[in-house]
Amino acid sequence: xxxxxxxxxxxxxxxxxxxxxxxxxxxxxxxxxxxxxxxxxxxxxxxxxxxxxxxxxxxxxxxxxxxxxxxxxxxxxxxxxxxxxxxxxxxxxxxxxxxxxxxxxxxxxxxxxxxxxxxxxxxxxxxxxxxxxxxxxxxxxxxxxxxxxxxxxxxxxxxxxxxxxxxxxxxxxxxxxxxxxxxxxxxxxxxxxxxxxxxxxxxxxxxxxxxxxxxxxxxxxxxxxxxxxxxxxxxxxxxxxxxxxxxxxxxxxxxxxxxx
Amino acid sequence: xxxxxxxxxxxxxxxxxxxxxxxxxxxxxxxxxxxxxxxxxxxxxxxxxxxxxxxxxxxxxxxxxxxxxxxxxxxxxxxxxxxxxxxxxxxxxxxxxxxxxxxxxxxxxxxxxxxxxxxxxxxxxxxxxxxxxxxxxxxxxxxxxxxxxxxxxxxxxxxxxxxxxxxxxxxxxx
Ligand SMILES: [Zn+2]
Numbered sequence: 001x002x003x004x005x006x007x008x009x010x011x012x013x014x015x016x017x018x019x020x021x022x023x024x025x026x027x028x029x030x031x032x033x034x035x036x037x038x039x040x041x042x043x044x045x046x047x048x049x050x051x052x053x054x055x056x057x058x059x060x061x062x063x064x065x066x067x068x069x070x071x072x073x074x075x076x077x078x079x080x081x082x083x084x085x086x087x088x089x090x091x092x093x094x095x096x097x098x099x100x101x102x103x104x105x106x107x108x109x110x111x112x113x114x115x116x117x118x119x120x121x122x123x124x125x126x127x128x129x130x131x132x133x134x135x136x137x138x139x140x141x142x143x144x145x146x147x148x149x150x151x152x153x154x155x156x157x158x159x160x161x162x163x164x165x166x167x168x169x170x171x172x173x174x175x176x177x178x179x180x181x182x183x184x185x186x187x188x189x190x191x192x193x194x195x196x197x198x199x200x201x202x203x204x205x206x207x208x209x210x211x212x213x214x215x216x217x218x219x220x221x222x223x224x225x226x227x228x229x230x231x232x233x234x235x236x237x238x239x240x241x242x243x244x245x246x247x248x249x250x251x252x253x254x255x256x257x258x259x260x
Numbered sequence: 261x262x263x264x265x266x267x268x269x270x271x272x273x274x275x276x277x278x279x280x281x282x283x284x285x286x287x288x289x290x291x292x293x294x295x296x297x298x299x300x301x302x303x304x305x306x307x308x309x310x311x312x313x314x315x316x317x318x319x320x321x322x323x324x325x326x327x328x329x330x331x332x333x334x335x336x337x338x339x340x341x342x343x344x345x346x347x348x349x350x351x352x353x354x355x356x357x358x359x360x361x362x363x364x365x366x367x368x369x370x371x372x373x374x375x376x377x378x379x380x381x382x383x384x385x386x387x388x389x390x391x392x393x394x395x396x397x398x399x400x401x402x403x404x405x406x407x408x409x410x411x412x413x414x415x416x417x418x419x420x421x422x423x424x425x426x427x428x429x430x431x432x433x434x
Binding site: 047057058134148 | 315350361410412413
């Protein structure tokens with residue numbers, strides 16, 4: 001009984017909520033990044049984006065697979081990905097932002113990767129063994145994601161006048177969506193208390209440091225901390241999620257149970 | 261299976277050593293280090309496999325190949341179990357496997373630079389410089405440059421030799 005430990009100590013509803021949040025972040029960003037397949041500015045970048053998407057979808061299977069077990073209603077990772085409606089998704093709004101140009105996609109990736117990297121690093125020490133195991137696996141992959149997105153943010157920021165302008169615009173546009181990464185509610189509090197997840201705010205200083213250093217090297221100016229958009233974590237999404245789901249879920253909705 | 265007729269575990273390992281990796285067929289599953297354990301549980305042979313990357317599309321094929329190979333040896337009751345931790349590391353690729361990779365034109369991972377090595381320290385240090393010294397599998401020159409952090413599969417990066425001009429894959433450390 002591998003799930004025995006999960007079924008005892010903590011509030012199962014809180015645990016499920018957390019697993020949906022982290023799983024949906026990987027799923028929605030993975031799907032967004034996969035939209036680039038065959039459309040990237042260079043073959044190498046096309047492959048890199050596809051591989052990043054693949055890692056994220058693989059991590060989704062692990063997180064949502066565990067979510068299904070914790071929920072205990074017999075739903076698989078596929079059921080959770082393909083058969084839930086928008087208001088049941090728990091991803092942060094940042095990952096459902098449209099791709100925009102290549103620079104914007106990379107900026108979104110970098111802002112997310114820096115946080116994802118720190119979150120997974122902390123989760124490797126989770127008191128919940130199965131969460132720690134998935135984090136250990138995903139952390140290795142995400143280290144490469146961060147390595148690459150940071151490198152490209154620097155190169156494009158400190159590139160031509162045109163690439164610099166686009167990167168600064170991307171940063172200013174996406175910045176208001178970064179606050180949600182560090183938001184906390186009762187779900188977080190319960191899991192922090194049990195040592196299952198880190199305090200969201202505790203990741204902020206490390207994230208600020210990674211971001212500030214890359215932006216400085218890329219000659220980009222950090223955006224002002226103004227109004228921060230929130231809602232995804234409790235199922236209140238922008239209209240963009242609906243379009244993602246209509247594409248991602250079409251087949252299973254139109255032909256329930258289809259396999260190949 | 262009648263315990264008296266069971267093959268020894270050594271024999272099973274030997275069979276698994278002949279199953280090629282579906283994406284890089286010059287190395288076997290045991291060269292790759294993804295078979296973590298083989299054991300009898302009652303009359304069922306349990307093979308424990310760890311994924312290389314969580315999204316590796318070869319995982320399903322690998323499981324199928326293991327079942328097929330063992331079925332051909334007469335083992336019908338085989339159970340595959342997934343083990344996530346400790347997470348797979350390129351340090352587990354055998355010395356023989358590394359040579360086979362090089363002969364095949366893929367620069368093998370640098371020894372001992374996985375999980376706790378160069379990459380993670382570098383990321384932690386936030387230096388942003390990501391070129392390790394990778395020798396060209398064709399001419400052996402270390403005058404090589406990284407083209408992309410990701411190659412034909414998630415486990416590889418694309419490099420180019422500035423000496424003989426050969427583009428090649430590098431099996432990156434993880
Ligand atoms: Zn060469």
